[in-house]
Amino acid sequence: MKYMLLIYGNEQSEQSAGKEADGRMMAAHMAYGEAMRKAGVMVGGERLQATKAATTVRAVNGQTKVLDGPYAETKEQLGGFYMIDVPDLDSALSWASRCPSANYGVIEVRPVWAM
Amino acid sequence: MSAIEAKRAAEAVARRSYGKLVAFLASRTHDVAAAEDALSDAFAAALVDWPVNGLPQSPEAWLVAVARRRMTDALRRGRTRADALDHLRLVAEELEAVNETEVPDRRLALMFACAHPAIDAGIRAPLILQTILGFDAAAIASAFLVSPATMGQRLVRAKTKIRQARIPFRLPEPSEFAERLDAVLAAIYAAFAEGWTDALGTETRRRDLAEEAIWLGRLVVSLLPDQPEALGLLSLMLYAEARRPARRGAAGDYVPLAEQDPSLWDAHLIDEAETLLRQASTAGPTGRYQLEAALHHDGEPAPDDGNALAGLADDRGAAVITDVTYRDDAHAFAKLEGLLRSKGQWLSPKPWLLTFLRGTDAEHVAGGILEELSAEDIGPFGRITCYPMRTGGSRTPLVRLPDQAVAFPFNLIRIPAAADPARMALMIAQNRAFYDRIRGAGGVQYPVGACPMSLDDWKDHFGSKWPLLRDARQRYDPDDLLTPGYNLF
Numbered sequence: 152m153k154y155m156l157l158i159y160g161n162e163q164s165e166q167s168a169g170k171e172a173d174g175r176m177m178a179a180h181m182a183y184g185e186a187m188r189k190a191g192v193m194v195g196g197e198r199l200q201a202t203k204a205a206t207t208v209r210a211v212n213g214q215t216k217v218l219d220g221p222y223a224e225t226k227e228q229l230g231g232f233y234m235i236d237v238p239d240l241d242s243a244l245s246w247a248s249r250c251p252s253a254n255y256g257v258i259e260v261r262p263v264w265a266m
Numbered sequence: 267m268s269a270i271e272a273k274r275a276a277e278a279v280a281r282r283s284y285g286k287l288v289a290f291l292a293s294r295t296h297d298v299a300a301a302e303d304a305l306s307d308a309f310a311a312a313l314v315d316w317p318v319n320g321l322p323q324s325p326e327a328w329l330v331a332v333a334r335r336r337m338t339d340a341l342r343r344g345r346t347r348a349d350a351l352d353h354l355r356l357v358a359e360e361l362e363a364v365n366e367t368e369v370p371d372r373r374l375a376l377m378f379a380c381a382h383p384a385i386d387a388g389i390r391a392p393l394i395l396q397t398i399l400g401f402d403a404a405a406i407a408s409a410f411l412v413s414p415a416t417m418g419q420r421l422v423r424a425k426t427k428i429r430q431a432r433i434p435f436r437l438p439e440p441s442e443f444a445e446r447l448d449a450v451l452a453a454i455y456a457a458f459a460e461g462w463t464d465a466l467g468t469e470t471r472r473r474d475l476a477e478e479a480i481w482l483g484r485l486v487v488s489l490l491p492d493q494p495e496a497l498g499l500l501s502l503m504l505y506a507e508a509r510r511p512a513r514r515g516a517a518g519d520y521v522p523l524a525e526q527d528p529s530l531w532d533a534h535l536i537d538e539a540e541t542l543l544r545q546a547s548t549a550g551p552t553g554r555y556q557l558e559a560a561l562h563h564d565g566e567p568a569p570d571d572g573n574a575l576a577g578l579a580d581d582r583g584a585a586v587i588t589d590v591t592y593r594d595d596a597h598a599f600a601k602l603e604g605l606l607r608s609k610g611q612w613l614s615p616k617p618w619l620l621t622f623l624r625g626t627d628a629e630h631v632a633g634g635i636l637e638e639l640s641a642e643d644i645g646p647f648g649r650i651t652c653y654p655m656r657t658g659g660s661r662t663p664l665v666r667l668p669d670q671a672v673a674f675p676f677n678l679i680r681i682p683a684a685a686d687p688a689r690m691a692l693m694i695a696q697n698r699a700f701y702d703r704i705r706g707a708g709g710v711q712y713p714v715g716a717c718p719m720s721l722d723d724w725k726d727h728f729g730s731k732w733p734l735l736r737d738a739r740q741r742y743d744p745d746d747l748l749t750p751g752y753n754l755f
Contacts (some may be wrong), residue, residue, distance in 0.1 A: 152432045239434035240384060262431045 153194060153236050153263035154243040159227040160256030162201050179251035187235060192246065196233035227256055234263070272316035276309055279325045283369070285398030287326065289376035290369050291333055293435040298376075298397055298425045300337055308332035326369045373398055374489045375435040377482075380424075381449040382433045388594040389424045390453035391460070396421055398485075399478055409475045410460055411604040412597065447490070451499045451555065454482045458503050480507060487542075497546035498556035501539045505562035508535035520646075523562075552578065606647060606681070614685035616648075617716035618678060619697040624708040625654065625672035631707050632676050635700050639678070643693065648681035664731055666710045675712070676704075694718060713752070724754055 165173070180198070187193035202221040209216045221228065230252070237243050240260070247258040267275070284305070291301035308329045322328035380393040392410060395401045407417035427433065438446040461476030483500040490496050512530035515521050543563065546556050606612040623631050632652050644650060652674055657667040667673050678700075680693060697717040704711070710727065711717060725732050739748075739755060746755065 239432045240382070241434050241438070244384075260431075 152238065152243075152265075153234060154240075155261045155263055156196075156233040156235065156243070156247050156250060157229055157259040157261065158231045158233075158250065158252045158256065159259065160230050160252055161226060162228050162230065165230070165255070166201070176251060183249065183251055184233075186249075187233065187246065192235045192237050192242075194234035194236050196231065198231040199229065202228045230256070267317050267320050269313070269317045272313055272321075275316060275321050275325065276312045279312075279329065280309060280400055283326050283329075284400040285373045285376065286369060286371050287329055287333065288397050288400075289372035289435070290330065291337065292397075293372045293375060295337075296379075296429045296432055296435065298428055299422065300340060301333070302397070304333040304336035304340065305329065307336045324368075330369055371489070372435060373485065375437060377450050377453075377486070378438060378446055379428055379433050379435050381446070381453045382428075383446075383449065384431060384433055385424050385427060386420075386591060386593075387449075387452075388591055388597075389420045390449065391456040392417060392421060393424050394450075394453050394482065395457055395475075395478065398482065401478075411601045444495075447493060447495065448553075450486065451495060454479050454486065455499060455503075455555070457482070458506075476503070476507060476510075479503060492549055494546040494549040494551060495553040495555050497542045497549060498553060498559050501542035501546060502555050502559035502562070504535045504539035504542070505559055508532040508539065509562075520641075523564075602647070609647075611645075611647070611681065611683065614682065615690050615716070616682075617680050617690060617693045617697060618714075619680075619700060619717055620675070620677045620712040620715045621701065621704050622666075622668055622710050622712065623652075623674045623676045623704060624668040625670045625674060627707045627709070628652070628654075628674035628676065631704060631709065632674070635676075635678075635703070638696075642682065643680060643696075644678065645681040645683050649679045651675065651677045651679065664728070664735060665712070666727060666729070666731070668708050668710060670708075676709075677712075719753055721753055721755070724752075 165176075184193065184196060187196075205221040207218045207220060207222050209218075233246075233250070235243065235246055237246065240262075243260050243262075247253065247260050250258050252258065287305050288298065288301050291304060292298045295301070311332050312325070312329060316322070376397055377394055380397060381390045385393065392401075392406045395406055396403070403418040403421055404414040406421075407414040410417065437443070458476050458479035461474065461479060480500070480503050483496070483503050486493075486496045487500050508531050509523070509526060511532070512526035512528075513521055539559065540563065543556065543559050546559075603612060636650070639650075654672050654674055657671060657673050660667055678697070682689065682693070694716050695718075697715070701711055701717050713719075713724075713727065719727075728735055736755070
């Protein structure tokens with residue numbers, strides 16, 4: 152069963168934390184990803200650029216509308232994701248709780264639609 | 267076997283094995299709704315088959331075999347080919363493992379799935395009642411005082427979550443076992459409490475709910491005989507149940523434990539509760555259910571305080587904090603409304619008095635007022651609340667609090683049974699007399715209630731904040747639409 156771990160955090164506080172903190176976080180994520188690969192559960196994952204790089208597209212009556220900025224203006228933003236393949240929700244929650252970003256933001260765990 | 271005998275036999279199996287069969291049929295596919303549908307088809311088939319062919323040697327295995335065929339038929343019809351094959355394989359694997367007569371008992375795993383942290387806490391108890399005991403949504407809805415449609419939707423949503431998120435059907439890992447068991451016990455206790463809140467003890471449906479919760483408590487104890495908190499919860503429920511006949515007076519008023527007539531207690535249940543509590547206290551660590559059960563213990567010999575307190579610490583980290591969802595919080599009031607409407611008391615006047623007392627005077631002032639109040643003044647559904655709070659935590663600009671670090675909200679939530687106008691006038695005058703006494707002792711009122719106030723009273727109440735309120739009112743409510751009847755301006 153595939154689950155998406157969506158990583159939400161406060162971009163501003165992440166940016167103001169400085170380069171060193173960012174480096175530590177990246178290293179923690181490398182180790183976390185390695186652990187997932189070793190356990191054979193990793194399907195994929197990426198870190199996203201900040202929401203100021205986001206563009207929102209919508210098609211209204213055949214007309215494409217393009218807007219600068221993210222879809223939702225919230226206190227916490229989607230900053231990255233992992234896709235894992237594990238037997239059930241408890242295993243997915245257990246991986247999510249070990250995600251380094253869980254200490255700073257929240258991880259939303261969503262089952263992937265099985266086609 | 268006659269049709270009536272077949273119906274009785276099917277009912278007996280349903281009573282004993284419904285949850286076992288649902289748990290078994292759903293344990294691999296995680297599709298509780300499909301398992302329930304298939305099982306109800308199987309029960310319908312039994313009512314046709316058993317009168318003709320006699321009671322099968324193992325009714326459970328017979329029902330599983332029929333339900334299994336229904337499930338595979340439904341899967342073939344309703345799903346894409348690849349998906350159906352996947353599910354059929356799961357169903358087949360599972361069913362091959364059953365021998366002819368014995369259906370494995372996975373009810374505990376099903377209960378852990380129903381009380382999983384990913385399931386909304388408010389729906390866990392209804393979900394367990396439905397999947398383990400086979401209650402229909404309408405019966406659960408009426409016991410929980412919500413509409414059948416709402417309850418039905420919430421149950422469907424929870425089952426969909428179990429299937430789509432693949433919530434596991436198994437016992438939790440040792441590292442989280444205690445916490446997850448606590449969620450199961452909390453759901454059972456919620457069902458019990460729901461049955462217990464039947465204020466007059468006359469609503470059979472809700473009393474039944476308490477009995478069903480005890481049945482579930484017994485089930486958990488039989489499946490996990492060494493878990494002290496499971497024993498503690500069953501003990502607690504039995505103690506309470508034993509005293510049910512004594513807890514209300516002839517007029518439906520509440521009778522405190524110390525004033526109850528012991529001859530009305532069920533001595534057999536109390537014995538059982540005592541035995542369970544003793545067993546729990548030697549089985550492992552003490553938790554909330556054992557502590558709550560121990561409150562009921564009043565047998566001989568009196569407990570040894572030193573012994574009872576040994577090992578207990580003021581551990582704030584272990585505090586039991588029960589989160590309720592916004593929905594549950596909102597429904598808490600809807601329940602009271604439903605209850606009052608059903609008793610014809612919803613539209614009667616409710617002359618409340620809400621106040622804050624100074625911490626140093628609270629006991630004295632509240633005690634004096636309590637002495638002058640009768641049960642009739644509050645009514646069978648009313649209550650009086652009094653508890654400490656820190657005044658420093660309030661950030662509401664216009665709420666006045668006593669000038670001490672600790673204050674006691676002291677609230678007379680009067681819900682009188684009779685709406686006699688003369689009696690109401692007396693209660694409102696009484697509120698005013700109480701308020702004057704409270705104000706004399708440095709207390710203030712929370713200005714929502716039935717206490718006659720003059721403009722000068724309000725000016726005095728708001729003190730230095732009065733101009734702020736007056737200016738705000740002139741700006742935002744120039745036509746005087748808000749707070750009519752309070753003589754505020």
